[in-house]
Amino acid sequence: MRFAAMIVEHDGCVLLLQRGPTAPWMPNYWNLPGGHVENGESSAEAAIRETAEETGLTVSALAPFLRVRTPDGLVDFYYATQWKGRVRLDWENRDYAWVPRENAHQWALIPPQRAVLSRLAKF
Secondary structure, eight states: OEEEEEEEEETTEEEEEEEOTTOSSSTTOEEOSEEEOOTTOOHHHHHHHHHHHHHOOEEEEEEEEEEEEETTEEEEEEEEEEEESOOOOOTTEEEEEEEETTTGGGSOBOTTHHHHHHHHHTO
16 A cells, blocks of 8 residues: 655644544544545645645645655655645544644654654754
8 A cells, every 4th residue: 555644844843633533543643644645646646635635735845755664555755845725624633733843753643653753853
């Protein structure tokens, strides 16, 4: 399987979403916007689509950040600092926070996002 996730940054802070208590996978954990790459879709397109679906934000520019192999498949992480809109959560998430990039990896994150955000904190 292939997955894509988006690191949205604003003024040195990263957008984290908290999954709701009824989320089908890892309820109550914090994560980045993202999800499955659909058939015929690039991972970049999936990252943009998932970000829009989960947050209401329209990403206008993104850059590849990291590819990680997990037991479930490949995850492509993208980085974006240009977007429009305001955060509006979907049914799967119950809260959001703008967290300083140097501290984001310390939150209760779904794997492997803790390692990815730890790497981001070093840039």
